[in-house]
Amino acid sequence: MTLAISCGEPAGIGPEIAAKAWADLRGAVPMVWIGDPRHLPEGVPWTEVTAAEEAAGVCDDALPVLARDFGPPVTPGRAQAAHASHVIAAIEESVALTRSGACSAMVTAPIHKQALIDGAGFAYPGHTEFLAALGGVTRVVMMLASDILRVVPATIHIPLSQVPAALTEDVLAETVEITRAALIRDFGIAEPRIAVSGLNPHAGEGGKMGREEIDLIAPVIRRFQDRGWHVVGPLPADTMFHAAARARYDAAIAMYHDQALVPIKTLAFDEGVNVTLGLPFVRTSPDHGTAFDIAGKGVANPSSMIAAIRMAAAMGPRAIRA
Numbered sequence: 001m002t003l004a005i006s007c008g009e010p011a012g013i014g015p016e017i018a019a020k021a022w023a024d025l026r027g028a029v030p031m032v033w034i035g036d037p038r039h040l041p042e043g044v045p046w047t048e049v050t051a052a053e054e055a056a057g058v059c060d061d062a063l064p065v066l067a068r069d070f071g072p073p074v075t076p077g078r079a080q081a082a083h084a085s086h087v088i089a090a091i092e093e094s095v096a097l098t099r100s101g102a103c104s105a106m107v108t109a110p111i112h113k114q115a116l117i118d119g120a121g122f123a124y125p126g127h128t129e130f131l132a133a134l135g136g137v138t139r140v141v142m143m144l145a146s147d148i149l150r151v152v153p154a155t156i157h158i159p160l161s162q163v164p165a166a167l168t169e170d171v172l173a174e175t176v177e178i179t180r181a182a183l184i185r186d187f188g189i190a191e192p193r194i195a196v197s198g199l200n201p202h203a204g205e206g207g208k209m210g211r212e213e214i215d216l217i218a219p220v221i222r223r224f225q226d227r228g229w230h231v232v233g234p235l236p237a238d239t240m241f242h243a244a245a246r247a248r249y250d251a252a253i254a255m256y257h258d259q260a261l262v263p264i265k266t267l268a269f270d271e272g273v274n275v276t277l278g279l280p281f282v283r284t285s286p287d288h289g290t291a292f293d294i295a296g297k298g299v300a301n302p303s304s305m306i307a308a309i310r311m312a313a314a315m316g317p318r319a320i321r322a
Contacts, residue, residue, distance in 0.1 A: 001104035002055045003312050007035025008109025009137070010074045010083055012290025013300035016111060019044040019063060020302035021309050032103070036070035041298065052102040056165040066093070074302045075081045076296025079112045086117025087111060091127070095134045098281040104316030107284035107308050110290045125157070128276050131283055140278040141178045143251070144261060144287055145311065146268035149241070149250040153178050153260035156190040157216040163256045164212060167199065170251070172220045172253075176231060178249055182277040191288035195240060195249035196221055196233030197259060203236045217255075241267070270303040273311050282315045 016143070018033050019041050025031075032055040037046050038183030047062040050057055055064035070086040086304070094106040108127055116122035123300040124130040132140045143152045152177045155166045176194060183192035198217060200210035207214055217234040232249070239245060240252055241263040254260035264272050265287075272287035286304035294300055 001030070002052050002102070003029065003031040003281075004052065004097045004103040004106040005033045005309070005311060005317070006090045006094040006108045007032050007033065007087065009079055009087060009115065009290045010036065010039040010070060011079045011111050012110055012112065012292055012295050014109030014290070014302045015039045015241060016041050016295070016298065017286065017302040017305040019035070020300070021142055021305045022059070022063040024302065024306055025309060027311055028057040030059045030064075031096075031107075031309065032066055033062045034066045035068060036074075036086070037065050037067050037198075039070070039074050047179075052097050061255065077292040079115035079292075080291075081119030081267075084116045084122065088116060088120055088122065091130065092134065093280065095131065098283075102279060105284070105312035107305070107312050108283060108285045109305070110119065110286065110288065112290050112292075127285065131276060131279060134283065135299040137280065139174055139178065140276050141175055141182075143179070143182070143275040143277050144264045145273050145275050146264060146271045149246055149263050149264050149267055151260040152251060152253045153255070153257050153272045154253055155256050157257065158291060160256060161256075163279055164199070167212065167216065167255055169216055169220050172196075172217065173223065175253055176220065176224055178278040179253060180229065180231075182275075183250055186275075186277075186282060189250050192251065193230045193231060193249045195235055195245075195252045196231060197237040197240055197252065197254045198234035199255040201236070201238070203234045212219075270301055271307045273308045275311065275315075282312055284312040284315070304306070 032052045045062040046065045047058045048067045049064045058064050070083050072082050095308045097103040098106045154172050155163050180192050199212040204210045204213035213234040221231050237259050274285040274287045276283045286308050
């Protein structure tokens with residue numbers, strides 16, 4: 001089934017990597033791009049469609065586009081406030097198409113939050129929070145996924161000094177529950193195996209380097225083990241990510257941003273995919289930003305966008321059946 005691809009920030013590399021991804025995948029993964037076709041790289045074959053259902057019939061030969069007029073022309077590398085409301089509308093349309101069943105999943109190109117705030121009063125910290133609001137849910141989880149590793153940070157974009165206070169039993173329990181549900185629904189894993197890291201070096205060294213493992217993390221893990229779930233830990237983060245360790249779990253939950261993202265960006269920098277778990281629809285995204293410094297130069301690497309599209313194509317039908 002067709003994927004909805006939202007354009008993201010038009011002055012960034014979003015239009016370029018979407019075009020390159022279509023050229024790589026062609027009809028293998030039907031998709032429809034939502035945006036202003038003037039922003040696509042020169043020479044990209046595209047065809048305007050009036051509905052997502054038309055995309056599969058033209059995707060072999062051209063990028064199907066739900067064309068929207070964004071007003072002023074784009075200047076690569078320079079976001080314009082005038083485009084902000086249109087970028088937001090493209091996201092909203094992608095969600096609507098996915099929730100209606102016209103598309104099986106959505107893939108989002110990177111946005112520039114400051115431009116959305118300045119141009120349209122965007123009231124959300126980022127893409128993920130906006131999608132949660134559109135989906136009517138209050139708690140979502142960020143997963144970074146590749147073919148060799150899936151990681152989930154229990155806390156995300158906060159200073160390291162704030163992590164211990166933000167890391168509560170409820171936060172960790174919800175993270176485990178949402179991750180497990182997504183592994184079943186979206187990834188088709190009947191009995192997910194989840195590894196949970198400690199917060200401190202050596203997972204606290206029996207309390208000598210901190211008690212969060214004893215007082216907070218271990219009790220949550222035991223709660224799920226009592227349900228018969230395959231959840232193990234708390235494990236020392238420095239020994240969780242070598243090849244033999246990765247073979248023992250389907251996803252790893254870490255306690256903070258860098259503890260989770262350093263391993264996957266080391267192992268799969270160009271192929272990592274951002275997946276939002278806990279939404280009532282499937283959303284993936286390339287694991288990078290707008291890259292204003294190379295926008296318009298034709299050199300952007302589409303690998304993460306291609307991986308995001310492939311992953312959404314695999315996840316979407318499972319979510320619909322569920």
